[in-house]
Amino acid sequence: MGTSPSQFAPLLRGIDPVRIAQKLVFMKLAHYAFGEENRDNGTIVIVHGLFGQARNWTAIARRLAEKYHVVTADLRNHGRSDWDAEMTYPAMASDLAELIGDVSDKPVHLVGHSMGGKASMVLALSADATLVADLVVVDIAPVSYDHDYSGFINAMRGVDFSAISRRAEVEDALSSGVSEKGVRQFLAQNVATDKDSGTMSWQVNIDAMANHLDDITGWPEDGLAEQYDGDVLFISGANSHYVDPKDRDHIKALFPKAAFTSIKGAGHWVHAEKPDAVLLTLSAFLKR
DSSP states (O other): OOOOOOOOBBBBBOOEEEEETTTTTEEHHHHHHGGGGGGGGGGEEEEEETTOGGGGGGHHHHOOOOTTTTEEEETTTTTTTTTOOOOOHHHHHHHHHHHHHHHHHSEEEEEEEEEEHHHHHHHTTHHHHHGGEEEEEEEEESSSSOHHHHHHHHHHOOOGGGGGOOOHHHHHHHHHOOOOOHHHHHHHEEEOOOOTTOOEEEOOOHHHHTTTHHHHHHOOOOOSSOOOOOOOEEEEEOOSSSGGGGHHHHHHHHHHTTEEEETOOOOOOOOHOOOOOHHHHHHHHTOO
């Protein structure tokens, strides 16, 4: 989660779902590209978290693009990407595999935050692991959580867009179910306005998320490789509890080369709260 007001032209691929061998449906993800001239230095693919969008990472992507080719993606049911009823990590990982094949002819540096971090880890533990040169996981672990997002979803469903014309009004409408102003502002970023009619609506597929909350907060135990042998960096917010030290043995079993670092003064939305520190950490990892 986080904000990035920068505007830039999206490189949108087709978004027709395609059936693949594993019987999952993958879809072409909407994505944004920076630093095309730096492809020879490697490609970084950045993936946002639940209720997020690619543009949340724009500021960091632009900085990284001074040296690298950088792609930020909207996950399925988010941002400009298409909607689908399935919202599982194997499905999201298949989408990412398709995207990586489209944007790079070499393995990529994969960066994922929160839900995007889980999708990235599942990809690294899948049959498509060779697409991942190395992995950065931002404030999430390969474990199940007891987080409950149903309050957010119910509040979003309760917004009456027929009576709303401004994003600030969306934030006000969310206040009955979402107490934190920062969270309301973040959720309200997911509102799209039709250019012709001016009608506002949610850009995220609330129904798919509601139907898959257990999948989103969980961790798939079946169908994954025993481990990913590439380099992995886990970046945590020092004020966040998403990556518990007690889970490190489990993490190291899946990712034997995992290293861990924390960003002082940051919570779960590390990249929004401490972007400079995250940028320095990413740059050091990439240059190792």
